[in-house]
């Protein structure tokens with residue numbers, strides 16, 4: 001065994017992408033899943049024990065990066081997070097939420113890395129699988145789970161359409177026209193960081209590098225300039241429609257469709273047009 | 279409570295990433311600098327805890343001379359003093375964690391040591407966890423909720439479908455995410471006061487990097503030629519047509 005892959009679950013997409021990265025390293029690959037309550041340090045210790053001196057790869061998810069950082073700390077080895085390509089000891093990894101790439105070299109006998117989300121195809125065929133049961137002891141572990149009341153609304157991460165507003169919306173009240181359009185499309189409402197910093201919307205609505213990453217069929221960006229940190233959160237959208245008063249706005253360079261003008265006129269007009277047709 | 283918050287100076291890039299000619303860094307000639315929004319929430323949370331319970335907030339950065347600016351910004355939010363590990367070179371996550379751990383040992387004890395979940399630029403997702411191992415403390419990552427009471431911390435982490443809860447005894451290391459709170463805008467008097475707060479600057483020597491950056495690359499192919507659907511409200515019928523084609527209306 002020369003490569004061990006930490007799988008969050010056997011059927012988890014990001015983990016299957018990590019498996020594909022692992023296969024590109026050459027050598028025999030084993031997939032490891034871990035049983036019991038989530039306890040990152042204890043999970044990492046179980047993986048370290050099972051891996052011997054193999055390379056270790058994890059998914060580029062929150063938990064994947066967390067468990068692999070524990071692995072790296074326990075072994076005192078470098079960790080390359082969110083890797084998109086490997087060439088021996090050299091690799092490419094993402095910075096700034098994917099809007100910049102870094103080529104780097106690992107100086108260590110073993111390679112520890114996580115696979116950047118959606119940089120690799122899925123590996124679904126069978127692999128030798130290890131099921132690990134960690135020693136919990138006094139380790140830090142999840143003790144409870146709380147589920148918020150979403151009021152039956154579609155979540156930002158799962159929505160097929162996202163109607164998103166930026167500084168151009170102008171105020172908290174200004175979002176009423178976006179809400180109205182979103183309701184007609186069964187869409188979620190998103191926003192930029194300027195909006196959450198101003199307190200117009202809660203942070204749970206923020207799209208971007210430090211907010212939620214969305215991948216709807218259609219992302220409608222209203223009054224958003226297109227800063228790289230915002231794009232980092234919506235570049236997974238299949239199509240992007242930008243509505244902006246400034247025809248030079250950067251957002252248009254990321255858009256499939258453009259409407260130039262005042263969103264306060266355009267958004268209600270789209271809503272009215274949709275109503276007319278129903 | 280004594281709380282340490284670790285922050286990292288990063289450029290405020292706009293709509294486009296522009297690199298220096300040697301492809302080693304982002305061209306920052308015309309850019310301002312900040313810290314990650316995650317770290318900003320970390321500073322705010324620490325200041326609120328100390329406002330409620332008394333104690334001291336210390337902010338620490340490893341970075342060039344100019345990173346003193348970010349420490350002053352944190353002091354304007356309410357941190358009491360700063361530690362500046364000065365180095366003009368780029369450090370990898372492992373070396374950064376080792377240097378921070380050494381600074382912590384020289385200044386112990388802290389009840390809580392706060393990091394961002396990941397830095398804004400390099401995004402290694404590891405410095406906080408490595409420091410926790412180096413100083414022998416428990417660590418919980420990605421907090422969106424924190425309650426400190428009776429020597430324990432209740433930590434909430436966002437996961438698909440809700441929040442996972444952890445309960446750890448202090449002292450502990452936590453890494454936090456934006457959304458934990460809404461950071462205050464520092465007042466003008468707070469900014470003035472920040473200028474005279476103590477700032478301890480000491481040079482540090484960088485060890486050989488084990489994750490060595492070779493060069494940076496701006497990913498290609500993200501620029502598109504948008505189809506202009508029209509101007510103003512007159513574009514609405516065409517927009518709805520497109521929505522139908524995409525099957526979303």
Ligand SMILES: Cc1cc2nc3c(=O)[nH]c(=O)nc-3n(C[C@H](O)[C@H](O)[C@H](O)COP(=O)(O)OP(=O)(O)OC[C@H]3O[C@@H](n4cnc5c(N)ncnc54)[C@H](O)[C@@H]3O)c2cc1C
Pocket residue numbers: 165166167168169191192193194195206207208209210211212222223224225226227228229230233243244245246249261262263264288289290291312313314315398
């Ligand atoms: C480390 C870091 C992390 C960050 N993380 C995030 C993140 O997760 N998400 C995020 O969004 N940002 C993030 N940011 C902030 C980001 O850099 C930008 O500041 C932010 O995205 C800008 O928001 P905006 O587009 O709403 O505002 P602006 O840049 O001010 O743009 C407003 C736009 O609205 C247009 N407009 C104005 N009025 C109208 C009108 N009436 N009709 C139509 N258009 C109009 C203007 O032409 C302009 O293009 C981060 C920054 C840093 C440094």
Ligand SMILES: Cc1cc2nc3c(=O)[nH]c(=O)nc-3n(C[C@H](O)[C@H](O)[C@H](O)COP(=O)(O)OP(=O)(O)OC[C@H]3O[C@@H](n4cnc5c(N)ncnc54)[C@H](O)[C@@H]3O)c2cc1C
Pocket residue numbers: 095284285286302303304314316317338339340341342365366367368369370371374392393394395396397398399400401402403404405406
């Ligand atoms: C002079 C100098 C120039 C640099 N230039 C670049 C550059 O051009 N591009 C680039 O991407 N990186 C640069 N770095 C950053 C360096 O590579 C990182 O600090 C190091 O890799 C840490 O890993 P990370 O950013 O992946 O941390 P992560 O593990 O992602 O960071 C998690 C958290 O750890 C803390 N942390 C991380 N780094 C520091 C720090 N330096 N000081 C205090 N707390 C910290 C923060 O709380 C952060 O939120 C530079 C560093 C220095 C000192």
